[in-house]
Amino acid sequence: MSFEEYQRQAAEWTSQFTPQYWEPHHILAQMQEELGEIARILNRVYGPKPPKEGEQLRDLGGELCDLVFAVVCMANRESIDLSEAWQQSMDRKTRRDRERFNRKD
């Protein structure tokens, strides 16, 4: 799926609710909540905090998608074309980081 499809699908799904999108700072809080869920998984898998006995770890892919959904909702609410913004971001990274990282030979 493309960003355009993500944005269309999120718009279609959220159109059944009112308000369709939360206020930006509420969406930001949701992003932080999802990021925390991702951090919890990574900390359990790679960090110093092993899962508690019987603790069921959530699915990392699912939590990443929850975060992407919040990002897409923010973009939709703010009328941002993510395909266009992505390309601008990649162009900027390409220019800015040309000499920054070790390249494969």
Ligand SMILES: [Mg+2]
């Ligand atoms: Mg989640």
